[in-house]
Amino acid sequence: MGEPIRVKSLDPTLRHEIAGILKKYDFSNCLTCGMCTAGCIYSDLHEDQDPRKFIRKVALGMREEAENDPFVWNCTMCERCTVECPMGVNIAAITRAFRGKTPVPPGHLQVIADDHIRTGNQMGVEQIDYIETLEWIEELLQAQLKDPSYKIPLDKPNADFMFCFNAREIKHYPADLQTILHVFHAAKANYTISTKRWDATNICLFTGKDDEFCEISRPLFEEAQRLNPKEIIVTECGHAFRSTRQFARNYWDGKPIPVRHIVEIYADWIKExxxxxxxxxxxxxxxxxxxxxxxxxxxxxxxxxYVIKNTVMDYREMNPEGKYNICCGAGGGALAVAATKQMRMIKAKPKVDQLVATGAKIGCIPCHNCIDQFNDMNKFYKLGMKMEHLSALVENALIEDIPEDAPEETSN
Incomplete structure (x- = not known):
């Protein structure tokens, strides 16, 4: 048995403090039924991963125990527990509130936030490198499209959408950005990319530092207000999409602007x-x-x-899927917490089992954060699969009209 809980050591102000951080969110309707733990696929995989125990510590006012609970940073904030909760208690939101109380987040999380505030992007890419990378991608596309007049539309006012992406697509994966812009060209999209603010990610979605969250995302929306697109389209990055939408919903006080995921506009283009x-x-x-x-x-x-079923011949669904899907194990900023590599691979096992059960040879992973985890699990568990973004599969299936007078490719 554990140590007895001493009533005199309980702090009744804790629940009110957390409710205040969550803007009066009421989690007092927790029934302590344990459905959250039943819904957490990781609760049986390693220690300190029991959402029911954590929320009871909060509700009882066990301040020291809750604030120092490893669960706060072990949790991937995937909200799988909330799907099963009969009262809809959002434990991920409570976890984020506690993270925000941590003076210095673990791993590289704070370094990423500081770099984003300093440079305007999470990878610390300097302006000259950003522009040169875009110029390089433009040259590659000119050759790929056999069109020397092709230009990436930069700082174009009043476009249908402003495309915002992940800094990894500039620093580490420019081929991914080239792929996406190729698809945009095939769809004859009327879009723009800003030369000033373009990174839609916000690591503070995971650190819980709301002041820094706003400091990172606000300039992106100010740039959108300057260029006046009809909407913001975010690349295949779940946390970039979620954080951009969250800021638009809860913090942006300028002209309203819709935020959509890139797969939504792909679906529209296919239907049209x-x-x-x-x-x-x-x-x-x-x-x-x-x-x-x-x-x-x-x-x-x-x-x-809709997009993938119009893109591949043999699509195989994982089970469970949709809102009941199993988190890949790298959510909540886990990739940036150096000490969690081994834990990430432990958490990856249920997803590995899902992948193997489908018999698929390609895993389509429409998220930058997730695909890094899938690439790691692919190597660790020796799956022998290929991991692709949805955009890559779309590009491979493109039917394009090549101008008859396009110059022939020449070999060097």
Missing amino acids: GKLKLDKTKNTVPVTMHDPCNTVRKEGVYEPQR
Whole structure:
């Protein structure tokens, strides 16, 4: 048995303090039924991963125990527990509130936030490197499209949308950005990319530091206000999408601007005939992961299924999927917490079992954070699969009209 709980050591102000941080969110309707723990796929995989115990500490006023509970940073904030809760208690929101009380977040989380505030992007990419990378991608697309006049539309006012992405697509994965811009070109999209503010990520979605969360996201919306697009489209990055929408919903006080995920506009283009695809170009069996921030938290479920079913010949669903999907194990900023690599691979096992059960050879992972985890689990568990963003599969299925007078490619 554990130590007895001493009533005199309980702090009744704790629940009110957390409720204040959550803007009066009431979690007192918790029934202590344990459905949250039943819904947490990780509760039996390692210690200090029991949401029911954590929320009881908060409700009882066990301040010291709750504030120092490893659960606060072990939790991936995936909200799988909330799906099962009969009262809809959002334990992920409570976890984030406690994270915000931590003076210095673990791992590299604070470094990422500081870099974003300093440079305008989470990877600390300097302006000259950003512009040069865009110029390089532009040159590659000119060759790929056989069109030397192709230009990336930068700082274009009044476009249909402003495209915002993840700094990894500039620093580490420029080929991913090239792929996306190729799809945009095929759809004859009227869009713009800002030369000033373009990174839609916000690591403070995970650290709980609301002042820094606003300091990071506000300039992006100010840039959108300057360029006046009809909406913001966010790349395949669940946390970038979720944080941008959260800021638009809860903090932005300027001209309202809709925020949508890139898979939503792909679905629109396919339905409208603007994006012509030949799914016989993708014959290898494919399964798809539902990123927690995109699907369970923001409800974008049908669009990505509509896109993939129009993109590949052999699509195989994982079970469970949709809002009941299993988190990949890298959510909540776990990738940036150096000490959690081993724990991430432990948490990856249920998702590995899902992947293997489908018999698919390609895992479609429409999220930057998730795909890094999937690549790690692919190597760790020796799955021998290929992990792809949805945009890559879409690009491979493109049917394009190549101008008859386009110059022939020449070999060096």
